[in-house]
Amino acid sequence: MKIDAALFEKLATYPHAVVSWVDDDGYPMQTAAFFRGDALRRVLRLDRTGVAIPTDRKVNVMVSHIRPQPGTGYDERRYITLSGSAAARDAGIVFTPMRAWGWDEADVPFFEYSERSNGQAQRYMQQLSEEQGREVKPRLSRAWTFILATRLPFLSATFVPVLLGIAAAAYAGSFDWWLALLTVVGAAAIHIGLNVANDVFDTLSGADDLNVNPTQYSGGSRVIQYGLVTLRQMSTISITAYVVGGAIGIYLVISRGSIELLAIGIAGVLLSVFYTAPPLRLVHRGLGELTTALGFGPIMVMGAYVVQTKELAWEPLVASIPVAIFVALILYVNEIPDRGADAAAGKRTLVVRWNDRLVTSAFLVAALAAFAVVAIGAITGVLPRPTLLALLALPLVPQIYRGIRAYYSSPYELMATLGKNVQLHALVGVLLLAGYVIAIVADKAFDVQTALLS
């Protein structure tokens, strides 16, 4: 904190200061004192106090404020601390600050303030481990640690396209429960492998350490930064998940004898691994959104479709486009609060490359384009007509757009918008699925009716 006119303006908002020094007995001594700031001379003029403020040693002056909130506690926490020396002048004391620091939760939200202190927490727990002769680390239940480390709730991004591919196959007349189950589990395992690998490589590159504005939607799982899981353990989880997903994929390729499926599977694994892994590090090159769109759109939808039908088709490809766009938009919008840390770590995402107006406009264009694909696909008959249901999610788009514009530089206020954006992807996916289910049921009903009439 600089000792300048702005600091003195802030100091003037506090009614009194607490002056501290170390007394002759070796204990800190403190007294409240009224003061006036002299911004020109960069000094504080302290009124005389009943306990004399010494002029022969270092003195600390703190101003602080909270607003009591009955029923909850308090808010509006802020303080400024000044370290310097005091001298007797006229009827009072003149304090000359040499250093200043502080915190105002209106400027730095508490979560960010805490994130900035992660390093101190790790160092302290290391010291404590040495003092106590046992490992001292933060604790969470195994279940919660697993959920956090794998970012399990984000698996909806996998379930939506895989189930959509299975539904499209069922609509085309091919459906096998066992294959469907294996496809869902295999794809989820690859997604977990990707999520965890992402944290591993973002930790290695420094991006997650530099990020002091993580939210529940961005900034990685933080389990490594919090000392809950080691880098090695995360690497093991990632490799295990990839092995499980890969084994299921190989089984499906062999059992279905499909070269198309092999090609789709290899493409999916490569995109997943090289999303953050060197040498390609696609997300660092502004290709993260495209990679995510391909992986969680056409590759998953087509893969699930081919597992069931053993052939490629246009319909699932078209159905995958809106899902691909919305999943890419999850990543894209989540990158907004991460942009500072990403830029510092050399992760040149689209949000890092573009200005706020372009980022916001591009969201709107992409989201509307996704709905246009659904509308045109359903109207032209490429997609089943009931998939028009997906348009029910359209009102979320202006809400998210307004949220991004309003809170572009306020990570914690933006969280509600990030959540709504995740809901948009899930809702469109569920409505598309519902459209397919309605179309399948209607077809079956039509077949039964035709059979009865003939």
Next chain:
Amino acid sequence: MSWLPEIVEQLLGKALVAELAVIKENGEPVVHPLIPLYDGDRIYLTSSVLFSKKLERIKRNPRVSLAITDPVACDGLRARCTVQGDARVIEDDPHTTWERVLPLWRAKEPGIDFFLGKRVALPLFFERSMIEITPRRVLWWEDGDTSKAPQALSAAEVAA
């Protein structure tokens, strides 16, 4: 059994914030605003490992003082006080030891239960150490006017 004057006990019981002064490596004081908790005998404060420099300093030099000076944070009590004492850091298990003073904390900040419910999202915030202060000397200004000389009392005087 406490020897602290009643008004000081009232301040400790009401204050939502107090200024804890600890001594840095170079002998200078440094001050941290914290919620004081008082059980009728000792004064307790808790500190997350995130903000643990004060804990390192107390371990190096346990002499501390605690000032309560803001009537707004004391439910309108105008009195002010400074308590000098010896501090001890209690952290057998930073995950749970501090929960001993959770009822005192909750009484001043009921909202803490909301954050405890989100403990999974704030794992480091709830890894905490307790600071226990044994008062040695207390100064107080009954009417809050610190331009006057304070009243003072020490544990040694009470013992004598």
